[in-house]
Amino acid sequence: MRLHGKTAVVTAASKGLGKGIALKFAQEGARLVIASRNEANIQATAEEIRNQTKAEVIALAVDVARKEDIDQLVHTVQANFGALDILVNNAGGPPAGSFLDFDDEAWQNAFNLNLMSVVRVTRGLLPLMMKQKSGRIINITSGGVKQPIPNLILSNAIRAAVNGVSKTLATELAPYGILVNNLAPGRIDTDRVRELDQITASKTGASIEQVKGTWTQQIPLGRYGEVEEFANVALFLASDESSYITGQIYVVDGGLLKAY
Ligand SMILES: NC(=O)c1ccc[n+]([C@@H]2O[C@H](COP(=O)([O-])OP(=O)(O)OC[C@H]3O[C@@H](n4cnc5c(N)ncnc54)[C@H](OP(=O)(O)O)[C@@H]3O)[C@@H](O)[C@H]2O)c1
Known part of the structure:
Protein backbone atom coordinates (compact mmCIF):
# COMPACT_ATOMS: atom_id res chain seq x y z
CA MET A 1 0.00 0.00 0.00
CA ARG A 2 2.42 2.66 -1.21
CA LEU A 3 -0.29 5.36 -1.45
CA HIS A 4 -2.19 4.52 1.72
CA GLY A 5 -4.24 7.52 2.87
CA LYS A 6 -3.27 9.65 -0.15
CA THR A 7 -5.72 11.56 -2.31
CA ALA A 8 -5.29 11.57 -6.09
CA VAL A 9 -6.90 13.11 -9.16
CA VAL A 10 -6.50 11.40 -12.53
CA THR A 11 -8.02 13.09 -15.59
CA ALA A 12 -8.92 11.29 -18.84
CA ALA A 13 -9.24 8.10 -16.84
CA SER A 14 -12.15 6.13 -18.33
CA LYS A 15 -9.80 3.91 -20.36
CA GLY A 16 -6.22 3.49 -21.54
CA LEU A 17 -3.32 5.00 -19.63
CA GLY A 18 -5.45 7.13 -17.29
CA LYS A 19 -7.58 4.19 -16.23
CA GLY A 20 -4.50 2.01 -15.71
CA ILE A 21 -2.96 4.66 -13.47
CA ALA A 22 -6.20 5.18 -11.51
CA LEU A 23 -6.54 1.43 -10.92
CA LYS A 24 -2.92 1.15 -9.82
CA PHE A 25 -3.30 4.07 -7.39
CA ALA A 26 -6.50 2.56 -5.96
CA GLN A 27 -4.79 -0.82 -5.51
CA GLU A 28 -2.09 1.02 -3.54
CA GLY A 29 -4.57 2.63 -1.14
CA ALA A 30 -5.31 6.04 -2.67
CA ARG A 31 -8.70 7.80 -2.63
CA LEU A 32 -9.53 9.02 -6.09
CA VAL A 33 -11.34 11.58 -8.17
CA ILE A 34 -11.32 10.44 -11.80
CA ALA A 35 -12.71 12.29 -14.80
CA SER A 36 -13.36 12.02 -18.52
CA ARG A 37 -15.92 13.47 -20.96
CA ASN A 38 -18.38 10.60 -21.18
CA GLU A 39 -20.44 10.33 -17.97
CA ALA A 40 -21.48 6.69 -18.49
CA ASN A 41 -17.93 5.55 -19.29
CA ILE A 42 -16.28 7.29 -16.34
CA GLN A 43 -18.95 6.05 -13.93
CA ALA A 44 -18.49 2.49 -15.25
CA THR A 45 -14.72 2.75 -14.77
CA ALA A 46 -15.18 4.07 -11.23
CA GLU A 47 -17.48 1.16 -10.43
CA GLU A 48 -14.97 -1.32 -11.86
CA ILE A 49 -12.14 0.15 -9.77
CA ARG A 50 -14.29 0.21 -6.62
CA ASN A 51 -15.25 -3.44 -7.16
CA GLN A 52 -11.66 -4.50 -7.68
CA THR A 53 -10.07 -2.51 -4.87
CA LYS A 54 -12.75 -1.27 -2.42
CA ALA A 55 -11.18 2.18 -2.83
CA GLU A 56 -13.18 5.40 -2.60
CA VAL A 57 -13.57 6.61 -6.19
CA ILE A 58 -15.52 9.71 -7.22
CA ALA A 59 -16.21 9.98 -10.95
CA LEU A 60 -17.03 13.15 -12.83
CA ALA A 61 -17.84 14.05 -16.44
CA VAL A 62 -15.18 16.61 -17.37
CA ASP A 63 -13.88 17.81 -20.71
CA VAL A 64 -10.39 19.01 -19.80
CA ALA A 65 -10.37 21.28 -22.85
CA ARG A 66 -13.16 23.36 -21.24
CA LYS A 67 -12.47 25.82 -18.45
CA GLU A 68 -16.00 25.54 -16.96
CA ASP A 69 -15.64 21.76 -16.64
CA ILE A 70 -12.30 22.15 -14.90
CA ASP A 71 -13.85 24.59 -12.43
CA GLN A 72 -16.35 21.86 -11.60
CA LEU A 73 -13.56 19.32 -11.11
CA VAL A 74 -11.70 21.65 -8.78
CA HIS A 75 -14.88 22.32 -6.79
CA THR A 76 -15.52 18.55 -6.42
CA VAL A 77 -11.99 17.85 -5.20
CA GLN A 78 -12.11 20.74 -2.73
CA ALA A 79 -15.50 19.66 -1.40
CA ASN A 80 -14.68 15.97 -1.04
CA PHE A 81 -10.99 15.85 -0.17
CA GLY A 82 -10.01 19.31 1.09
CA ALA A 83 -6.39 18.32 0.38
CA LEU A 84 -4.61 16.76 -2.57
CA ASP A 85 -1.47 14.62 -2.70
CA ILE A 86 -1.26 13.51 -6.34
CA LEU A 87 -2.41 15.04 -9.62
CA VAL A 88 -2.10 13.18 -12.92
CA ASN A 89 -2.77 15.50 -15.85
CA ASN A 90 -3.88 13.33 -18.76
CA ALA A 91 -6.06 14.10 -21.80
CA GLY A 92 -7.01 12.57 -25.11
CA GLY A 93 -4.53 12.90 -27.94
CA PRO A 94 -4.98 15.55 -30.66
CA PRO A 95 -5.89 14.42 -34.19
CA ALA A 96 -3.20 12.83 -36.37
CA GLY A 97 -2.08 14.73 -39.45
CA SER A 98 0.64 16.86 -40.96
CA PHE A 99 1.21 20.61 -41.18
CA LEU A 100 -1.12 21.41 -44.09
CA ASP A 101 -3.99 19.40 -42.59
CA PHE A 102 -4.71 21.87 -39.78
CA ASP A 103 -6.27 25.33 -39.66
CA ASP A 104 -6.19 27.79 -36.74
CA GLU A 105 -9.17 26.18 -35.08
CA ALA A 106 -7.49 22.76 -34.99
CA TRP A 107 -4.37 24.29 -33.45
CA GLN A 108 -6.47 26.15 -30.87
CA ASN A 109 -8.32 22.94 -29.98
CA ALA A 110 -5.05 21.07 -29.47
CA PHE A 111 -3.74 23.98 -27.38
CA ASN A 112 -6.80 23.80 -25.12
CA LEU A 113 -6.78 20.00 -24.92
CA ASN A 114 -3.11 19.30 -24.30
CA LEU A 115 -1.60 22.49 -22.87
CA MET A 116 -4.33 24.62 -21.25
CA SER A 117 -5.76 21.52 -19.57
CA VAL A 118 -2.47 21.08 -17.72
CA VAL A 119 -2.30 24.79 -16.88
CA ARG A 120 -5.92 25.09 -15.71
CA VAL A 121 -6.21 21.86 -13.73
CA THR A 122 -2.86 22.47 -12.05
CA ARG A 123 -3.70 26.10 -11.25
CA GLY A 124 -7.05 25.10 -9.77
CA LEU A 125 -5.75 22.26 -7.60
CA LEU A 126 -2.36 23.65 -6.62
CA PRO A 127 -3.61 25.50 -3.51
CA LEU A 128 -4.62 22.11 -2.06
CA MET A 129 -1.01 20.96 -2.36
CA MET A 130 0.66 24.24 -1.41
CA LYS A 131 -1.15 24.52 1.90
CA GLN A 132 0.09 21.08 2.98
CA LYS A 133 3.56 21.74 1.53
CA SER A 134 3.72 18.50 -0.40
CA GLY A 135 2.44 16.97 -3.59
CA ARG A 136 3.17 15.19 -6.83
CA ILE A 137 2.19 16.43 -10.28
CA ILE A 138 2.60 13.97 -13.16
CA ASN A 139 1.86 15.11 -16.70
CA ILE A 140 1.25 12.49 -19.38
CA THR A 141 2.86 13.62 -22.65
CA SER A 142 4.43 11.50 -25.40
CA GLY A 143 7.75 10.13 -26.63
CA GLY A 144 7.26 12.80 -29.34
CA VAL A 145 8.74 15.33 -26.90
CA LYS A 146 12.16 13.74 -27.48
CA GLN A 147 11.83 12.86 -31.16
CA PRO A 148 8.94 14.08 -33.34
CA ILE A 149 6.55 11.34 -34.42
CA PRO A 150 5.58 11.39 -38.13
CA ASN A 151 2.03 12.61 -38.88
CA LEU A 152 1.49 13.94 -35.33
CA ILE A 153 2.46 17.60 -35.68
CA LEU A 154 -0.12 18.89 -33.18
CA SER A 155 1.07 16.51 -30.49
CA ASN A 156 4.76 17.09 -31.26
CA ALA A 157 4.34 20.86 -31.01
CA ILE A 158 1.96 21.27 -28.08
CA ARG A 159 3.57 18.71 -25.80
CA ALA A 160 6.89 20.51 -26.10
CA ALA A 161 5.16 23.42 -24.36
CA VAL A 162 4.08 21.09 -21.53
CA ASN A 163 7.78 20.32 -21.03
CA GLY A 164 8.41 24.03 -20.60
CA VAL A 165 5.60 24.43 -18.11
CA SER A 166 6.57 21.45 -15.99
CA LYS A 167 10.31 22.14 -15.95
CA THR A 168 9.60 25.72 -14.83
CA LEU A 169 7.00 24.60 -12.29
CA ALA A 170 9.43 22.06 -10.84
CA THR A 171 11.66 24.94 -9.76
CA GLU A 172 8.83 27.24 -8.66
CA LEU A 173 7.10 24.56 -6.58
CA ALA A 174 10.13 22.89 -5.03
CA PRO A 175 10.00 25.20 -1.97
CA TYR A 176 6.46 23.86 -1.37
CA GLY A 177 7.61 20.22 -1.48
CA ILE A 178 5.71 19.67 -4.73
CA LEU A 179 7.47 17.52 -7.34
CA VAL A 180 6.59 17.84 -11.02
CA ASN A 181 7.52 15.21 -13.58
CA ASN A 182 6.37 14.15 -17.03
CA LEU A 183 5.69 10.62 -18.22
CA ALA A 184 6.17 10.07 -21.94
CA PRO A 185 4.72 6.88 -23.44
CA GLY A 186 6.14 5.32 -26.60
CA ARG A 187 3.76 2.63 -27.92
CA ILE A 188 1.61 1.42 -25.04
CA GLY A 225 4.03 -1.88 -23.73
CA GLU A 226 1.21 -2.92 -21.42
CA VAL A 227 -0.82 -0.26 -19.62
CA GLU A 228 0.24 -1.70 -16.26
CA GLU A 229 3.91 -1.33 -17.16
CA PHE A 230 3.27 2.36 -17.74
CA ALA A 231 1.15 2.72 -14.59
CA ASN A 232 3.97 1.21 -12.52
CA VAL A 233 6.18 4.19 -13.37
CA ALA A 234 3.38 6.62 -12.49
CA LEU A 235 3.06 4.83 -9.15
CA PHE A 236 6.77 5.28 -8.49
CA LEU A 237 6.55 9.00 -9.29
CA ALA A 238 3.45 9.37 -7.09
CA SER A 239 4.97 7.51 -4.15
CA ASP A 240 7.33 8.62 -1.39
CA GLU A 241 10.09 6.68 -3.18
CA SER A 242 10.53 9.45 -5.77
CA SER A 243 11.28 12.09 -3.12
CA TYR A 244 14.43 13.44 -4.84
CA ILE A 245 13.13 13.58 -8.41
CA THR A 246 11.57 16.65 -10.01
CA GLY A 247 11.57 18.36 -13.41
CA GLN A 248 12.24 15.11 -15.27
CA ILE A 249 10.81 13.36 -18.30
CA TYR A 250 10.40 9.61 -17.92
CA VAL A 251 10.12 7.89 -21.29
CA VAL A 252 8.40 4.48 -21.13
CA ASP A 253 8.94 3.01 -24.58
CA GLY A 254 10.80 -0.30 -24.48
CA GLY A 255 13.91 1.47 -25.81
CA LEU A 256 12.24 2.95 -28.93
CA LEU A 257 14.01 6.33 -28.78
CA LYS A 258 17.66 6.03 -29.67
CA ALA A 259 18.84 9.44 -28.41
CA TYR A 260 20.68 9.85 -25.07
N1 LIG B 1 -0.80 4.96 -25.56
C1 LIG B 1 0.37 5.44 -25.92
O1 LIG B 1 1.34 4.70 -26.12
C2 LIG B 1 0.57 6.92 -26.10
C3 LIG B 1 1.72 7.36 -26.76
C4 LIG B 1 1.95 8.74 -26.86
C5 LIG B 1 1.06 9.63 -26.30
N2 LIG B 1 -0.06 9.15 -25.66
C6 LIG B 1 -0.98 10.15 -25.10
O2 LIG B 1 -1.39 9.77 -23.79
C7 LIG B 1 -2.73 10.21 -23.57
C8 LIG B 1 -3.61 9.03 -23.17
O3 LIG B 1 -3.57 8.11 -24.23
P1 LIG B 1 -4.32 6.69 -24.22
O4 LIG B 1 -3.47 5.84 -25.08
O5 LIG B 1 -4.63 6.27 -22.85
O6 LIG B 1 -5.66 7.07 -25.01
P2 LIG B 1 -7.11 6.34 -25.01
O7 LIG B 1 -6.97 4.91 -24.73
O8 LIG B 1 -7.73 6.78 -26.28
O9 LIG B 1 -7.89 7.01 -23.78
C9 LIG B 1 -8.14 8.39 -23.78
C10 LIG B 1 -8.88 8.78 -22.51
O10 LIG B 1 -8.96 10.18 -22.49
C11 LIG B 1 -10.31 10.58 -22.24
N3 LIG B 1 -10.45 11.88 -22.90
C12 LIG B 1 -10.29 12.17 -24.21
N4 LIG B 1 -10.47 13.47 -24.42
C13 LIG B 1 -10.78 14.03 -23.22
C14 LIG B 1 -11.10 15.34 -22.80
N5 LIG B 1 -11.15 16.36 -23.67
N6 LIG B 1 -11.36 15.55 -21.49
C15 LIG B 1 -11.33 14.54 -20.61
N7 LIG B 1 -11.03 13.28 -20.94
C16 LIG B 1 -10.76 13.03 -22.24
C17 LIG B 1 -11.15 9.45 -22.83
O11 LIG B 1 -12.43 9.34 -22.24
P3 LIG B 1 -13.74 10.13 -22.78
O12 LIG B 1 -13.91 9.73 -24.20
O13 LIG B 1 -14.84 9.71 -21.86
O14 LIG B 1 -13.44 11.58 -22.63
C18 LIG B 1 -10.30 8.26 -22.42
O15 LIG B 1 -10.56 7.91 -21.08
C19 LIG B 1 -3.17 10.87 -24.88
O16 LIG B 1 -2.94 12.25 -24.82
C20 LIG B 1 -2.25 10.24 -25.91
O17 LIG B 1 -2.09 11.03 -27.07
C21 LIG B 1 -0.35 7.84 -25.56
Whole structure:
Protein backbone atom coordinates (compact mmCIF):
# COMPACT_ATOMS: atom_id res chain seq x y z
CA MET A 1 0.00 0.00 0.00
CA ARG A 2 2.42 2.66 -1.21
CA LEU A 3 -0.29 5.36 -1.45
CA HIS A 4 -2.19 4.52 1.72
CA GLY A 5 -4.24 7.52 2.87
CA LYS A 6 -3.27 9.65 -0.15
CA THR A 7 -5.72 11.56 -2.31
CA ALA A 8 -5.29 11.57 -6.09
CA VAL A 9 -6.90 13.11 -9.16
CA VAL A 10 -6.50 11.40 -12.53
CA THR A 11 -8.02 13.09 -15.59
CA ALA A 12 -8.92 11.29 -18.84
CA ALA A 13 -9.24 8.10 -16.84
CA SER A 14 -12.15 6.13 -18.33
CA LYS A 15 -9.80 3.91 -20.36
CA GLY A 16 -6.22 3.49 -21.54
CA LEU A 17 -3.32 5.00 -19.63
CA GLY A 18 -5.45 7.13 -17.29
CA LYS A 19 -7.58 4.19 -16.23
CA GLY A 20 -4.50 2.01 -15.71
CA ILE A 21 -2.96 4.66 -13.47
CA ALA A 22 -6.20 5.18 -11.51
CA LEU A 23 -6.54 1.43 -10.92
CA LYS A 24 -2.92 1.15 -9.82
CA PHE A 25 -3.30 4.07 -7.39
CA ALA A 26 -6.50 2.56 -5.96
CA GLN A 27 -4.79 -0.82 -5.51
CA GLU A 28 -2.09 1.02 -3.54
CA GLY A 29 -4.57 2.63 -1.14
CA ALA A 30 -5.31 6.04 -2.67
CA ARG A 31 -8.70 7.80 -2.63
CA LEU A 32 -9.53 9.02 -6.09
CA VAL A 33 -11.34 11.58 -8.17
CA ILE A 34 -11.32 10.44 -11.80
CA ALA A 35 -12.71 12.29 -14.80
CA SER A 36 -13.36 12.02 -18.52
CA ARG A 37 -15.92 13.47 -20.96
CA ASN A 38 -18.38 10.60 -21.18
CA GLU A 39 -20.44 10.33 -17.97
CA ALA A 40 -21.48 6.69 -18.49
CA ASN A 41 -17.93 5.55 -19.29
CA ILE A 42 -16.28 7.29 -16.34
CA GLN A 43 -18.95 6.05 -13.93
CA ALA A 44 -18.49 2.49 -15.25
CA THR A 45 -14.72 2.75 -14.77
CA ALA A 46 -15.18 4.07 -11.23
CA GLU A 47 -17.48 1.16 -10.43
CA GLU A 48 -14.97 -1.32 -11.86
CA ILE A 49 -12.14 0.15 -9.77
CA ARG A 50 -14.29 0.21 -6.62
CA ASN A 51 -15.25 -3.44 -7.16
CA GLN A 52 -11.66 -4.50 -7.68
CA THR A 53 -10.07 -2.51 -4.87
CA LYS A 54 -12.75 -1.27 -2.42
CA ALA A 55 -11.18 2.18 -2.83
CA GLU A 56 -13.18 5.40 -2.60
CA VAL A 57 -13.57 6.61 -6.19
CA ILE A 58 -15.52 9.71 -7.22
CA ALA A 59 -16.21 9.98 -10.95
CA LEU A 60 -17.03 13.15 -12.83
CA ALA A 61 -17.84 14.05 -16.44
CA VAL A 62 -15.18 16.61 -17.37
CA ASP A 63 -13.88 17.81 -20.71
CA VAL A 64 -10.39 19.01 -19.80
CA ALA A 65 -10.37 21.28 -22.85
CA ARG A 66 -13.16 23.36 -21.24
CA LYS A 67 -12.47 25.82 -18.45
CA GLU A 68 -16.00 25.54 -16.96
CA ASP A 69 -15.64 21.76 -16.64
CA ILE A 70 -12.30 22.15 -14.90
CA ASP A 71 -13.85 24.59 -12.43
CA GLN A 72 -16.35 21.86 -11.60
CA LEU A 73 -13.56 19.32 -11.11
CA VAL A 74 -11.70 21.65 -8.78
CA HIS A 75 -14.88 22.32 -6.79
CA THR A 76 -15.52 18.55 -6.42
CA VAL A 77 -11.99 17.85 -5.20
CA GLN A 78 -12.11 20.74 -2.73
CA ALA A 79 -15.50 19.66 -1.40
CA ASN A 80 -14.68 15.97 -1.04
CA PHE A 81 -10.99 15.85 -0.17
CA GLY A 82 -10.01 19.31 1.09
CA ALA A 83 -6.39 18.32 0.38
CA LEU A 84 -4.61 16.76 -2.57
CA ASP A 85 -1.47 14.62 -2.70
CA ILE A 86 -1.26 13.51 -6.34
CA LEU A 87 -2.41 15.04 -9.62
CA VAL A 88 -2.10 13.18 -12.92
CA ASN A 89 -2.77 15.50 -15.85
CA ASN A 90 -3.88 13.33 -18.76
CA ALA A 91 -6.06 14.10 -21.80
CA GLY A 92 -7.01 12.57 -25.11
CA GLY A 93 -4.53 12.90 -27.94
CA PRO A 94 -4.98 15.55 -30.66
CA PRO A 95 -5.89 14.42 -34.19
CA ALA A 96 -3.20 12.83 -36.37
CA GLY A 97 -2.08 14.73 -39.45
CA SER A 98 0.64 16.86 -40.96
CA PHE A 99 1.21 20.61 -41.18
CA LEU A 100 -1.12 21.41 -44.09
CA ASP A 101 -3.99 19.40 -42.59
CA PHE A 102 -4.71 21.87 -39.78
CA ASP A 103 -6.27 25.33 -39.66
CA ASP A 104 -6.19 27.79 -36.74
CA GLU A 105 -9.17 26.18 -35.08
CA ALA A 106 -7.49 22.76 -34.99
CA TRP A 107 -4.37 24.29 -33.45
CA GLN A 108 -6.47 26.15 -30.87
CA ASN A 109 -8.32 22.94 -29.98
CA ALA A 110 -5.05 21.07 -29.47
CA PHE A 111 -3.74 23.98 -27.38
CA ASN A 112 -6.80 23.80 -25.12
CA LEU A 113 -6.78 20.00 -24.92
CA ASN A 114 -3.11 19.30 -24.30
CA LEU A 115 -1.60 22.49 -22.87
CA MET A 116 -4.33 24.62 -21.25
CA SER A 117 -5.76 21.52 -19.57
CA VAL A 118 -2.47 21.08 -17.72
CA VAL A 119 -2.30 24.79 -16.88
CA ARG A 120 -5.92 25.09 -15.71
CA VAL A 121 -6.21 21.86 -13.73
CA THR A 122 -2.86 22.47 -12.05
CA ARG A 123 -3.70 26.10 -11.25
CA GLY A 124 -7.05 25.10 -9.77
CA LEU A 125 -5.75 22.26 -7.60
CA LEU A 126 -2.36 23.65 -6.62
CA PRO A 127 -3.61 25.50 -3.51
CA LEU A 128 -4.62 22.11 -2.06
CA MET A 129 -1.01 20.96 -2.36
CA MET A 130 0.66 24.24 -1.41
CA LYS A 131 -1.15 24.52 1.90
CA GLN A 132 0.09 21.08 2.98
CA LYS A 133 3.56 21.74 1.53
CA SER A 134 3.72 18.50 -0.40
CA GLY A 135 2.44 16.97 -3.59
CA ARG A 136 3.17 15.19 -6.83
CA ILE A 137 2.19 16.43 -10.28
CA ILE A 138 2.60 13.97 -13.16
CA ASN A 139 1.86 15.11 -16.70
CA ILE A 140 1.25 12.49 -19.38
CA THR A 141 2.86 13.62 -22.65
CA SER A 142 4.43 11.50 -25.40
CA GLY A 143 7.75 10.13 -26.63
CA GLY A 144 7.26 12.80 -29.34
CA VAL A 145 8.74 15.33 -26.90
CA LYS A 146 12.16 13.74 -27.48
CA GLN A 147 11.83 12.86 -31.16
CA PRO A 148 8.94 14.08 -33.34
CA ILE A 149 6.55 11.34 -34.42
CA PRO A 150 5.58 11.39 -38.13
CA ASN A 151 2.03 12.61 -38.88
CA LEU A 152 1.49 13.94 -35.33
CA ILE A 153 2.46 17.60 -35.68
CA LEU A 154 -0.12 18.89 -33.18
CA SER A 155 1.07 16.51 -30.49
CA ASN A 156 4.76 17.09 -31.26
CA ALA A 157 4.34 20.86 -31.01
CA ILE A 158 1.96 21.27 -28.08
CA ARG A 159 3.57 18.71 -25.80
CA ALA A 160 6.89 20.51 -26.10
CA ALA A 161 5.16 23.42 -24.36
CA VAL A 162 4.08 21.09 -21.53
CA ASN A 163 7.78 20.32 -21.03
CA GLY A 164 8.41 24.03 -20.60
CA VAL A 165 5.60 24.43 -18.11
CA SER A 166 6.57 21.45 -15.99
CA LYS A 167 10.31 22.14 -15.95
CA THR A 168 9.60 25.72 -14.83
CA LEU A 169 7.00 24.60 -12.29
CA ALA A 170 9.43 22.06 -10.84
CA THR A 171 11.66 24.94 -9.76
CA GLU A 172 8.83 27.24 -8.66
CA LEU A 173 7.10 24.56 -6.58
CA ALA A 174 10.13 22.89 -5.03
CA PRO A 175 10.00 25.20 -1.97
CA TYR A 176 6.46 23.86 -1.37
CA GLY A 177 7.61 20.22 -1.48
CA ILE A 178 5.71 19.67 -4.73
CA LEU A 179 7.47 17.52 -7.34
CA VAL A 180 6.59 17.84 -11.02
CA ASN A 181 7.52 15.21 -13.58
CA ASN A 182 6.37 14.15 -17.03
CA LEU A 183 5.69 10.62 -18.22
CA ALA A 184 6.17 10.07 -21.94
CA PRO A 185 4.72 6.88 -23.44
CA GLY A 186 6.14 5.32 -26.60
CA ARG A 187 3.76 2.63 -27.92
CA ILE A 188 1.61 1.42 -25.04
CA ASP A 189 -1.21 -0.85 -26.20
CA THR A 190 -4.35 1.31 -25.89
CA ASP A 191 -7.24 2.35 -28.15
CA ARG A 192 -5.36 5.53 -29.07
CA VAL A 193 -2.37 3.60 -30.40
CA ARG A 194 -4.67 1.14 -32.19
CA GLU A 195 -6.47 4.09 -33.84
CA LEU A 196 -3.15 5.66 -34.90
CA ASP A 197 -2.01 2.36 -36.39
CA GLN A 198 -5.33 2.12 -38.23
CA ILE A 199 -4.82 5.63 -39.67
CA THR A 200 -1.31 4.72 -40.86
CA ALA A 201 -2.64 1.49 -42.36
CA SER A 202 -5.35 3.36 -44.27
CA LYS A 203 -2.87 5.98 -45.48
CA THR A 204 -0.20 3.53 -46.66
CA GLY A 205 -2.33 0.59 -47.77
CA ALA A 206 -0.51 -1.69 -45.30
CA SER A 207 -2.32 -4.00 -42.91
CA ILE A 208 -2.55 -3.16 -39.19
CA GLU A 209 -0.23 -6.10 -38.49
CA GLN A 210 2.34 -4.67 -40.92
CA VAL A 211 2.11 -1.22 -39.29
CA LYS A 212 2.51 -2.74 -35.84
CA GLY A 213 5.37 -4.88 -37.14
CA THR A 214 7.20 -1.81 -38.45
CA TRP A 215 6.94 -0.21 -35.00
CA THR A 216 7.93 -3.29 -33.03
CA GLN A 217 11.01 -3.77 -35.23
CA GLN A 218 12.20 -0.40 -33.93
CA ILE A 219 11.48 -1.26 -30.29
CA PRO A 220 14.44 -3.13 -28.72
CA LEU A 221 12.08 -4.97 -26.33
CA GLY A 222 10.22 -6.14 -29.44
CA ARG A 223 6.64 -5.33 -28.45
CA TYR A 224 4.18 -2.62 -27.46
CA GLY A 225 4.03 -1.88 -23.73
CA GLU A 226 1.21 -2.92 -21.42
CA VAL A 227 -0.82 -0.26 -19.62
CA GLU A 228 0.24 -1.70 -16.26
CA GLU A 229 3.91 -1.33 -17.16
CA PHE A 230 3.27 2.36 -17.74
CA ALA A 231 1.15 2.72 -14.59
CA ASN A 232 3.97 1.21 -12.52
CA VAL A 233 6.18 4.19 -13.37
CA ALA A 234 3.38 6.62 -12.49
CA LEU A 235 3.06 4.83 -9.15
CA PHE A 236 6.77 5.28 -8.49
CA LEU A 237 6.55 9.00 -9.29
CA ALA A 238 3.45 9.37 -7.09
CA SER A 239 4.97 7.51 -4.15
CA ASP A 240 7.33 8.62 -1.39
CA GLU A 241 10.09 6.68 -3.18
CA SER A 242 10.53 9.45 -5.77
CA SER A 243 11.28 12.09 -3.12
CA TYR A 244 14.43 13.44 -4.84
CA ILE A 245 13.13 13.58 -8.41
CA THR A 246 11.57 16.65 -10.01
CA GLY A 247 11.57 18.36 -13.41
CA GLN A 248 12.24 15.11 -15.27
CA ILE A 249 10.81 13.36 -18.30
CA TYR A 250 10.40 9.61 -17.92
CA VAL A 251 10.12 7.89 -21.29
CA VAL A 252 8.40 4.48 -21.13
CA ASP A 253 8.94 3.01 -24.58
CA GLY A 254 10.80 -0.30 -24.48
CA GLY A 255 13.91 1.47 -25.81
CA LEU A 256 12.24 2.95 -28.93
CA LEU A 257 14.01 6.33 -28.78
CA LYS A 258 17.66 6.03 -29.67
CA ALA A 259 18.84 9.44 -28.41
CA TYR A 260 20.68 9.85 -25.07
N1 LIG B 1 -0.80 4.96 -25.56
C1 LIG B 1 0.37 5.44 -25.92
O1 LIG B 1 1.34 4.70 -26.12
C2 LIG B 1 0.57 6.92 -26.10
C3 LIG B 1 1.72 7.36 -26.76
C4 LIG B 1 1.95 8.74 -26.86
C5 LIG B 1 1.06 9.63 -26.30
N2 LIG B 1 -0.06 9.15 -25.66
C6 LIG B 1 -0.98 10.15 -25.10
O2 LIG B 1 -1.39 9.77 -23.79
C7 LIG B 1 -2.73 10.21 -23.57
C8 LIG B 1 -3.61 9.03 -23.17
O3 LIG B 1 -3.57 8.11 -24.23
P1 LIG B 1 -4.32 6.69 -24.22
O4 LIG B 1 -3.47 5.84 -25.08
O5 LIG B 1 -4.63 6.27 -22.85
O6 LIG B 1 -5.66 7.07 -25.01
P2 LIG B 1 -7.11 6.34 -25.01
O7 LIG B 1 -6.97 4.91 -24.73
O8 LIG B 1 -7.73 6.78 -26.28
O9 LIG B 1 -7.89 7.01 -23.78
C9 LIG B 1 -8.14 8.39 -23.78
C10 LIG B 1 -8.88 8.78 -22.51
O10 LIG B 1 -8.96 10.18 -22.49
C11 LIG B 1 -10.31 10.58 -22.24
N3 LIG B 1 -10.45 11.88 -22.90
C12 LIG B 1 -10.29 12.17 -24.21
N4 LIG B 1 -10.47 13.47 -24.42
C13 LIG B 1 -10.78 14.03 -23.22
C14 LIG B 1 -11.10 15.34 -22.80
N5 LIG B 1 -11.15 16.36 -23.67
N6 LIG B 1 -11.36 15.55 -21.49
C15 LIG B 1 -11.33 14.54 -20.61
N7 LIG B 1 -11.03 13.28 -20.94
C16 LIG B 1 -10.76 13.03 -22.24
C17 LIG B 1 -11.15 9.45 -22.83
O11 LIG B 1 -12.43 9.34 -22.24
P3 LIG B 1 -13.74 10.13 -22.78
O12 LIG B 1 -13.91 9.73 -24.20
O13 LIG B 1 -14.84 9.71 -21.86
O14 LIG B 1 -13.44 11.58 -22.63
C18 LIG B 1 -10.30 8.26 -22.42
O15 LIG B 1 -10.56 7.91 -21.08
C19 LIG B 1 -3.17 10.87 -24.88
O16 LIG B 1 -2.94 12.25 -24.82
C20 LIG B 1 -2.25 10.24 -25.91
O17 LIG B 1 -2.09 11.03 -27.07
C21 LIG B 1 -0.35 7.84 -25.56
